[in-house]
Amino acid sequence: MPSALRGELESLLRDRKLDRTLTTNAWADVVRDVAPTGLEILDEQLGGGIARGHLSEIVGPRSSGRTTVLCRMFQAAADRGEAIALIDSCDRFDPVSASAGGVDLTKLLWVRERGDGCRALKAMNLVLQAGGFGLVAFDIADVSPMMLRQFPYTTWMRIARVIEGSQTAAVVIAAERTARSPGGVTIALEPALDAPRAQWSGAADRARFLRGIELRTRVVGGR
Numbered sequence: 339m340p341s342a343l344r345g346e347l348e349s350l351l352r353d354r355k356l357d358r359t360l361t362t363n364a365w366a367d368v369v370r371d372v373a374p375t376g377l378e379i380l381d382e383q384l385g386g387g388i389a390r391g392h393l394s395e396i397v398g399p400r401s402s403g404r405t406t407v408l409c410r411m412f413q414a415a416a417d418r419g420e421a422i423a424l425i426d427s428c429d430r431f432d433p434v435s436a437s438a439g440g441v442d443l444t445k446l447l448w449v450r451e452r453g454d455g456c457r458a459l460k461a462m463n464l465v466l467q468a469g470g471f472g473l474v475a476f477d478i479a480d481v482s483p484m485m486l487r488q489f490p491y492t493t494w495m496r497i498a499r500v501i502e503g504s505q506t507a508a509v510v511i512a513a514e515r516t517a518r519s520p521g522g523v524t525i526a527l528e529p530a531l532d533a534p535r536a537q538w539s540g541a542a543d544r545a546r547f548l549r550g551i552e553l554r555t556r557v558v559g560g561r
Contacts, residue, residue: 423447
């Protein structure tokens with residue numbers, strides 16, 4: 339685009355107060371309202387946390403640390419005094435281990451479903467429309483691909499519209515990249531290249547204990 343035409347277009351957009359949407363570096367001076375994840379290194383990558391009023395996602399294979407990251411986010415939100423919600427599509431959440439990890443379950447709304455992704459999606463919409471939550475998570479990591487294909491094609495756009503401009507940060511937990519709003523991010527959990535993902539102690543197969551998991555994160559779409 340010729341520079342003169344570009345300048346004229348940007349001037350017109352500024353006059354109509356549309357420049358923050360379309361012009362280069364338009365968000366540079368905007369203070370983002372974010373929800374810190376509680377993981378210092380991840381928050382540095384995210385520029386403070388995941389954006390409120392947007393849909394983000396945490397993706398990775400089984401045992402990649404999805405639940406660990408989610409529980410830390412729950413803990414951080416509860417510590418801020420926020421209400422939190424989990425739509426658990428396949429009833430995988432373990433409240434005992436979450437509580438032992440520091441999550442305040444008195445601030446958690448836990449919606450349990452047993453594999454019916456469409457019913458879980460309806461629950462997600464109802465929770466978001468009710469409002470009042472600082473963090474809402476939609477766990478579809480174990481929902482079958484066939485079930486996910488039954489979701490209306492407007493699903494993620496509608497969810498983004500529901501929370502747009504609100505104080506709610508919504509996050510989808512999935513095995514692979516599924517959906518996020520333009521202002522959201524994808525937190526991709528990947529295996530460590532120079533260390534085993536899981537760290538064990540003990541020599542015998544039946545007498546080993548899990549000491550920790552090595553997490554490697556890659557943020558897609560963050561500032």
